[in-house]
Amino acid sequence: MWLKDAKMLRIHGCYAQTELGHGSNVPGLETTATFDKTTDEFVINTPTITAFKFWPGELGKFATHAIVFARLIIDEKDYGIQSFLMQIRDVKTHRLLSGIVAGDIGPKYGFNMKDNGYMAFNHIRIPRNHMLNRYAEVDREGNYRELGNLKILYTVMQSIRILIVRMAFTTLAKGLTIAIRYAIVRTQFKDKHGSNEERPIMDYLTHQFKLIPLLSQTYAFMFVCRRLQNEFASLKKKIKQGDLSEIGLMHTISS
Ligand SMILES: Cc1cc2nc3c(=O)[nH]c(=O)nc-3n(C[C@H](O)[C@H](O)[C@H](O)COP(=O)(O)OP(=O)(O)OC[C@H]3O[C@@H](n4cnc5c(N)ncnc54)[C@H](O)[C@@H]3O)c2cc1C
The missing domain is CATH 2.40.110.10 (Butyryl-CoA Dehydrogenase, subunit A, domain 2)
Known part of the structure; x- marks a missing residue:
């Protein structure tokens, strides 16, 4: 219709x-x-x-x-x-x-x-x-x-929750790609050991401290998302075969 x-x-x-x-x-x-x-x-x-x-x-x-x-x-x-x-x-x-x-x-x-x-x-x-x-x-x-079984209806929201994890890491990855590339080409202050070149701001520990933990979080979100997507694909296969036993587990993991 x-x-x-x-x-x-x-x-x-x-x-x-x-x-x-x-x-x-x-x-x-x-x-x-x-x-x-x-x-x-x-x-x-x-x-x-x-x-x-x-x-x-x-x-x-x-x-x-x-x-x-x-x-x-x-x-x-x-x-x-x-x-x-x-x-x-x-x-x-x-x-x-x-x-x-x-x-x-x-x-x-x-x-x-x-x-x-x-x-x-x-x-x-x-x-x-x-x-x-x-x-x-x-x-x-x-x-x-x-x-x-009406429990199947709940799996719709589970797939959306997995999508939210995916959006979180892809958005973080885009922002960090821009910030890290910039930190490598942006130079400030000469090397105190005599070089005339200014140093990329990525060399400074305080700047690394801002970006690197976020970079590792992005990878962590990515691995979590991949795992969730695989689990959800196998859940869908099981549902097709009439096995609904893992819907509760997926609900808990994705919440
Ligand atoms: C960006 C975004 C997009 C959304 N899009 C849609 C959409 O398109 N359609 C739609 O219908 N909804 C949508 N939602 C709503 C979303 O489904 C709800 O936010 C979600 O189901 C959680 O409900 P709540 O926000 O009322 O939190 P609550 O249910 O009030 O939960 C608050 C906190 O308490 C915890 N909690 C709740 N119950 C328990 C429990 N029994 N045991 C332990 N912890 C518990 C939760 O994990 C959470 O941390 C969206 C939400 C967001 C943020």
Whole structure:
């Protein structure tokens, strides 16, 4: 339904899981998706301030659509967290759709080119087939059925956490390459042993002290990232074979 437009970059997505009150504790999310049998729709709502979506990248300004994680409620029974695809902005005007409040969370310590955002819903209606139903589904009569193990959904955030480690070391590596190259060509003060040449600032211990520990940290992050990527690849293979036993371990390591 959305893949063609996404591939053509006509629509842009974001991943709206985290809320102001709940980050690590995904089962504690408060956004609700209540099934309305009379209209065959889900009603997506933000019941409290702590239920505001908070942090999703691309949500602040860019995304037209979002995968929204919410508690599935059918006949007042809580079926836990499910994911729903929702349009949040008009694809032509880029204005927020009625009933949705969203924006950029503002300046951060780093990563300021990313429009991490916040979002709340005021009883937004979406068709039943907007619930992502690879692992669980709701039929026209409101019967809920699990089709696989829902733990698999948690692996999405694990891959993002590994990506954050990767971004940390690649960003550090870029900055350090510039700083170290500069320290080798930038010269200050003549050698006190008689040479007329000025010395590269990299020769000075105080300057090395600023750069070398960061360089070793960059390598450490790189090795951690490689290890995590390998572990995640083997986890995905095991999941395909139906073995979910290592999801918990990966969750702990990547947290
Ligand atoms: C740059 C960036 C991009 C992000 N992008 C997205 C995105 O696209 N979509 C999205 O949905 N979210 C996104 N997030 C949110 C991210 O998923 C959460 O920040 C993360 O899940 C942690 O939640 P929290 O920040 O609420 O921290 P908390 O859950 O409050 O945790 C705070 C600290 O307590 C520790 N802690 C928590 N529980 C336990 C426990 N049981 N045992 C031991 N220690 C514990 C944590 O390890 C952490 O150190 C992003 C965050 C950042 C920083």
